[in-house]
Amino acid sequence: xxxxxxxxxxxxxxxxxxxxxxxxxxxxxxxxxxxxxxxxxxxxxxxxxxxxxxxxxxxxxxxxxxxxxxxxxxxxxxxxxxxxxxxxxxxxxxxxxxxxxxxxxxxxx
Numbered sequence: 001x002x003x004x005x006x007x008x009x010x011x012x013x014x015x016x017x018x019x020x021x022x023x024x025x026x027x028x029x030x031x032x033x034x035x036x037x038x039x040x041x042x043x044x045x046x047x048x049x050x051x052x053x054x055x056x057x058x059x060x061x062x063x064x065x066x067x068x069x070x071x072x073x074x075x076x077x078x079x080x081x082x083x084x085x086x087x088x089x090x091x092x093x094x095x096x097x098x099x100x101x102x103x104x105x106x107x108x109x
Contacts, residue, residue, distance in 0.1 A: 001075065002057045002064045002066060002074060002079065003076075003078040003079065004028075004064070005080045005081065008062075009062050011081040012062055023063075025048060027046070027056075029045050029047050030042065030044045030074060032070040044079075051065075072096075077092050077095070078093040
């Protein structure tokens, strides 16, 4: 399961509306790719299309797509958003990460 915090949900709604999408017919696609300081980095974007191999999760009214390769790395993760003075935007609270870099954009398992 991939979870979405209330603040992340609110920001997702705002960004989707800016892109001309609605929460009801759009998805957040999250995944993992090689790279970053710690070895693996997160990727996230909005889409209106679901691929056959995507795993679909829904939390807090937000539909999330994860590819099979990334699924093992992301199970149990919560998508967070912080927009304060020191906020860094979206972040992933990943219980599978054994180490993260200082910017929080990459991790190792």
